[in-house]
Structure formats: structure tokens, C-alpha cells
Amino acid sequence: MSASRAIDVPRALPAEVDVIVVGSGAAALTGAFAAANSGLCVLVLEKSSYLGGTCAYSGGAMWLPGNHILERDGVEDDVETGLTYFRATVGDRTPRDLQEAYVRTGPEMVAFLADEAGFLADKMSFPDYFEAPGRAKPTGRAIGPTPIPSARLGAALDVLRPTAAADKFGRDVARAELHGGQSLIAQLLLALDGCADVDIRIECPMDSLVYENGRVCGVRAGRAEIVARLGVIVAAGGYDADDARRRSLQGIAGGGAASTPVGINTGDALDAFTAVGADIDLLEEAWWAPGIVMPTGRATFLPIVQGGIFVGTDGRRFADESLPYDRLGHELLEQVHRLGADATFWWVFDSRDAGAPGICEPPLVLEEFTADSEWFHTAETVKELAGKLGIDADTLAATVERFNKGAADGRDDDFGRGIDDFGRFFGTGNGSNPALIPLEIGPFRAMRLVLSDLGTKGGARIGTDGEVLRPDGQPIPGLYAAGGSAASVAGHVYPGPGTPLGSGMVFAYRAAKAMARARGGARTPEVATR
Template sequence: MTSVIVVGSGAAGLAAALSARESGAEVTVVEATSTIGGTTALSSGAAWLPNNHLPLAAEDTPERARTYLNALGRSDEHAYGSEPGYGYESAETVMSDRFVDEAPRVAEWLEMRTPLRWATLPVPDCHSTLPGGYEAGRSLEPRPFRATPQVAALVRAALPWRSRATLGELLTGKAAPDLIEQRRQAGVHTAGQALVAALLTAAVDAGVTIRTHARATRFLGTGVAVDGTLLDGRVVLATGGFERDEALVRRFLGGPIAGLTGAPGARGDGLRMAIAAGAALHNTAQAWWCPTIRIPGDAIEGEPVHRILLAERARPGAVLVDCDGHRFTNEARSYHEVGRSLHPTEPSWLIVDATHRRRYPIGPVRPEDSDPDWLQRACTLPELARLIDVPGDALAKTVSRFNWAAAAGEDPDFDRGASPYDSVMGDPGAVHPTLGPLYAPPFYAVPVRPGLGGTSGGPRTDPDGRVLRDDGTSVPGLYAAGNVAAGPFGAAYPGTGATIGQALVFGAQAGRAAAGD
């Protein structure tokens, strides 16, 4: 019987393990940390899977999805340049074509082979106005799931501030406190934990061996060294990104990156193994970017962790300014686009007025809470500018120009609110979902820094996950999927859950190939 060793236990790793086991292999998952799930377990669990089998995607087609990805790639290349790792008209075309073909099959296969059940998220593609874009139906999320105590004990704990609400409930305002408390008491998982728990349940039931506290460090051609011991078999790298390794971040991303939001285990083990095996690298300057804020005391396993700044920036009465006091982006765009627009070294600032503060949460602070020390407050904009060391005249002009246009429901500078995605991120109950002036004192400011949920570059693979050399030949016995591998979308981010969607799809392909080659 073929042996397959899957290194890593997030979405890509568990999908690979299930696929390899279904294909007849003896499968072992090795996880360096004490729990299963990696950054997937800390996430919303959303997966962008076009042309899926759920009702809202009934009018989607592979051709439409390909049209969208092609249009997105051209748009992204125009906006961000065509240097290596950015454009779409290259290796990403082959990978994205396979992604479009396999996404619906993987989405349905997971429901057939695991206790995972999908729900459709009420969000459009991030660029749904491009040709082939879709209004709602391509982004899925796991329904709440209750695992056995044995499986639940293995799943990485959620971030302490994450409630047991689904992303759909949060976006629609239907996260009822009593229901969330019932889930907590009953041990019901939601979001990324639900996804991991459902896939892990199926893997254990199928006879996959799960090993924690087992760090793989070397690929040896016929297996992998795990804590000094050789495990024989074909190896699927699914270790996640390299964002927690300072040397690799400096080498590939020009680091350091301030706003890390993912699991501490993303130390680049898989990338190093691939490099040592002679793999060709691609897309290594890219990541799943996001704007982040730092709340004092937030940590995961003793390491600092940032929070993604989501709806706060898109709601009425808020703007983002740079260190010179100028707006620089459409604040309601996807977190990926906003994140990579941030200055890499200087903080930007989320500026809100009292109306916004009384109406919406800012990070963990609810409208009824007292102001924390990390939330800068001033009675006037010039005073606030002095507190945050931003030119007062520039900030005043920026806010004045924004107010003048926002009062009319317009944003001539960045078209905020013009797309369906912008509106979903805002407040559907407001006069305008995302535009509103900042008039009412006091004014508040929060520092915002570029962050990432994971890197998206690494060894180049073929569509079946085989790791490739520079000459196009494959490294025998070595496969990769998920954030450890070169991403299939280049620098683009097509829709909510693109990270996990591609991880599930290519994890499944890699596991099948590793078992069958």
C-alpha cells in the first residue's frame, strides 16, 4: 500500500489526507504544533468555490468563472504592475483553469465524504462588476458543527475574541446572543473551527493517522524527517505560509510585517524543504494582505497577534488616512486590496467621529463601552492630528473634501460605495451603506498597519500538486498545496474565502496524485 505523509493540518492538509486515503493510500498527518487546524481554525472558514452545487450558484458556469478570473487578472496586472509574481497571464492560467474545473466537485465531495455542510454567504465577488463576476453564491461557509470530545480536543482553539457566530450571521446582523451562548455551552464549532472539526472527523473515521507535536524539517526523497525520525512515503507539503519566520519575510516580502493574524506554526518549514529539494519558486512576494489593528494583550501561544480591520473602515463616518493625512484607497474594498495599499513602514489611521463611535464597534470596543487607552480621542480634528503626528491642515482638507462628497452619497476620489461588495461591507440600514460625513466631535483615531493572513507564494506546482523544478520536471515524491505553494491567482483576490477555497481544491488534487502516482 502506498504511504502518504501530509505535513500540516489546515484546509489543504486535511483535504489532501482525505483524498489520498480515499484513493487507497495509508495516510499520516504530521502537525508541528499541539493542535490541528493551523490558521484555517482561526479564520472565518469561508471558501470561494465558483459554480458550486448550492442553489444561489445555479446560474454560474465554468466559462463565467474563467471570464471573471481572466478579467480580474488583467485588472490586477494593470493596477499593480507586471513584474514576476503579479500578472495572471502565465502559470496562473493553467492553475486557475484546474481550480474552476475542480471547485464544484470538491465542494460537493466534501459534503458527501465528511460531516461538513455548506451555507452560501450573502456576499458578491470582490470585483463582481467585472465580466463574469457573480452577485452572491460563490462564497460558502461551514454550517455550525459539533464534534466528538476526542476530535474537539484536537482542534486549535479559536481566537479569544471570536464569538461562535457564523460569518453570515455577523454580516447580516443575525448573530443572536442567546444562540451564540447556547453554542458555547454545547461545544458547537463555527467558522474555521467547524471546517477543521468536520474534516478531521472524516479523516479519523477513515483511518488517517494524526500526529501532533511532530515537526517535519527535511524532505529525504523517499520520505520526510520528523523530529529526527524518517517517515517513509510520498510527501504532501501543507505547512501554511512563512510569515512567522523573520528571515524568510525579509528575503521575500522585504519585511518585517507588523500585522500577523495567523497561527504561530507558519514558520516556513515547507518552503525550506521545497527549496532544498530544488523547487522552482513563484509568487513569493505575495500574501493574503489585510489591514490590521493591535489591541494590547492580544496573543496566541505567547506570540503577538493582530486583528483584521473589517467592517469598521467601510461604515459611514470613517476614513483611512496615511501618515501625511491623505486618503489613499476605497476603504470598503476587500481586506486584501486595502491591506496591500497600506504603507509598509508607516502607520495609517482609521478616523471616525462620535456618531460612528456611538453606532458601531471598533475592534473589541462596543458603542456602549468606555474609551480604551489605545483609541486616540480629541475634541477637534487639529487636536487629533497633533496626537497622531499627522499634518493638521492636510487632515482637515481630507475630511472636508470627503464630507462634502459623502453628504451627497458620492466618492469621486476612490468610488467608495459604487460596487455591490462595498455595500455589503457597510451598514445596510444607513442612508448610504458606506458613505457618511465626519461632523460630530469628539473624533477618534486608531493606528492601522499592513498585515497578512498568510503568504501565498512558494514552490511552483502542476495542477495535481507535484512540485516542479526550474526545468519543468517534477521532484519525485514531493507535492504541495495551500499557502505553502505558489498561489493560483497571482496577486489577485477574487472573492471572500479565496484562500481556503484554493487550499481545499489543490489539497484534494495533491492527495489524489500522491496516492496514485
């Protein structure tokens, strides 16, 4: 298959193709398949030794309202309701026509992948993230890839990026069956295998774009200069692994807290865009989330908090811990900006459960932590725990006491925990408010909490077909961006699960179809109203 050739003996790069795709995540491979399916000659360039990008770590959720999979699986949803919700949450931070292109194209792209690639997916039960008009209740409107046997990939399994648990934390993870983002990437690679003229390369970074006579006409990769007759789609992630840039642009420490592959997304795309005069936006933003520091010093992604409380070094809570992870991440970001990039936070919980009271990726294994280390502490009483954390004992004890009293009454008068449907959906308590569970059973524990993210949001500003724009709003001919390399259509917010993957895939799809139309023989993407 095409992906299998990526692990063959290195071959000379082609001198000329129709479309070059930079990156190999869900957006990149969707663009590559849409172009190849239209009869175009496609070259995929991947910087690292693995295919899949950050998507390979993910749950594979895609936020694409009104698609046929939701209808098949009994979810009442339509494009207009989804667009109402998206506009209500994003507002005017991104252009209205860009928002419409994303939401209205989603159903066509899903149908295209199902019909042309045999793509298998199912609804996911995961609520939208804001109480706003058009919110899908009670279980949201995300879809996710159906698990598939890894044997279908053959030798290409060796170049599919491992899960985060294996890749970042060294755990032994079986891959007899591929789930989530692993399945999504695998299904796209299998689709590309059926295309006539696709070349996929690993360990082949783009060094720069070739820009001549006011247009992008190819890329430089090592000693090679490859012509792209129709254009280049850059879907190569953001700059989440560039600590210096993140400290400068976002005011955060970095240091391995991002939940993305280590050392890969270093801002190469951003540098390439800047060199050809692209307009750049949203550099201050990311898909934020809480993270827990593991003994390796790297952070896990903590999307769901079901118990315990978050406190700073003052021993006080600062947010509703049951918020959707990006909203909770923004609360952490506010604290970081107020207290400094190196501020310390803790997740404090009791021993009611054997493990940590939340859903983490990869899952937390308490036995991996050394007690009273830099990242984890345990004590028989709250006051003793406070002493180990360097927090005033009376303050932390008062914070826990106040929280426990509210939990008993089913109320959080400080931050409203459990008011929103999201917190209640994942709550595990048996009282009147399932999101509130008192901290009563020793020993008490604390894990180091950090601001993490699923990647940065800043990149090239794009038009409705993913075309990269100049500061004057005019497109740079021959250049397209999608995924983490494009400024997100969602602006400052994260409307629902799967917005990063769903939007990235849509704009890469639209970019490929635009180039196919320029060549002749492809129809304009439909805008659904169902």
C-alpha cells in the first residue's frame, strides 16, 4: 500500500506532482485522499518517522453537525441547528462565511469518506461544551471512527504513530484493534492505498515553500525542490513543542505539558507561512486542558474530572472542576497569567476510589508515582497534606470543609459545579448533584496539575476553501492550510468534542476539491441544509 512504501528503502523524491500535502494527521490525509480520489498526483511529506500526527493520540472525535451517521444512529440533529450553536459560541471572532463553510460542508465530507473510502464511524456520547442555542442534548453530536483490526494495515502498522501511552510514556500497549484516532488514521491510509498516484514519505520535512511570481509553486525538502502544479496543503500542526515561542506568545512555561507528540510541532508551518507573507492569527490560543504531570515529567491529558478539587498554592479553589476541559483550561490559563508561568497547582482528592477520580489519557496509574515526590503527595489528614504541599494548613482544611458542606447539600455556591449538563453527564456521585462528591476518606492525595493542551490554534488565516490569505485578505495562489497549521475557525472557544479534527478535515477536503476544480473534473462542495 502507499503507506507501506513509506517504510521502504529511501527513494528519490519526484520532481513534480499536482498536490503536495505537508503533514500526515487527519486533516492532511483527508486532503490527500480527496485530491487523489479526484485523479490528482499527490505527494505526502511527513517530518517524523511516524504517520498520524496528534490525531494518533486522540479519541478521534469529529464535530460535524447533521451528518448521515448521526441520523442513522438516532441522533436528532441538522446543519442549521449546529450552525446556530456554532455561531452562538464562536461569535464574530472568525468570519461568518468561514463558519458556514465548515458546518455546511461537514455532511458532504462524511458522506464522501463513507462512499469513496469505506469510512466506518459511529455516534459518540459526549455533550457539547456550552449552554447556548442549538446545543445538542443530552449526548452531543460528535461521531468517532469504528474500531478496526490492525492487521488490515499490514506493514504500515509500523509507521502508524503509537498511542500516547506507548509513545510518550513507554507503556506496553497492544494494538490488535485500533481505536479512536488510531482507527481514523488507519482508515484514511487504507483509503489512500486504493488510489493510483499517491506517494507518502516519512522523515521528510518541508524546509520551505517555493514562492515565485506571487504564488507558491512547490516545496523544498532537503536538497530536493518539488513542483506542485496545483498547490500545497500545509496541515503540519502548530508550535506546541516550541517552548520559547509559547512563553513569548502565550505566557506559559511549556516544558512538555502539551498532550501532543514530543518535539514534532515546532512551528515549521508558521515560519513557512510568514516567509511568503501570509496573515497569521490566534497565536495566543490553544485547545487548552488540564494535565497531570507523570513521573517522567511529561503531562497527561485530563479531559474529565469526576472528583476532588483544584487548588493553587494559596489553598483555595479557583474554578468549577467539572467544566469541559478547554473551558477549565482557560481558567487555568487565567491563573497562570495572574500568578506567573511557573505557578503551581494541585488536584486534591481522597481515597474513596482506588485510583484518581477522573478520566485521563493515558489513564493514571497511581502505583507509578512515588509518594511525596515532586508530582504526588499523600497524607492521612488534609492538614498534613497541606504541609507537604507548602500550603497553609488551615486554609486548605477550610476549603475542603466548605466544599464538603456544599456537596452534602448538592450545591457549589462558589463556582456552580454540576449546574451545567456536561458536569452532570460525567458525574459519578449518588447525591442530588452527581458532580459533587465530598472529600472525606483518608489518606488524602494531591497530584501536580498543569496547564496542558491538545495543540496550538494559531496559524495562517484562511478562506472558505482553505486558501491562505495575505493581510489584505487576498489569497496566496497555490497555498492552502488546515488543521493545526491554520488559524482555527473556532476562534477563542472549543464548541464541542471533535471541533479540531472535524474542522481540519473539512478545510483540507475543500482545499483538495478546489484544486481539482482548477484542474477540471471536480464539482463544488455542497453546502448542506438538512
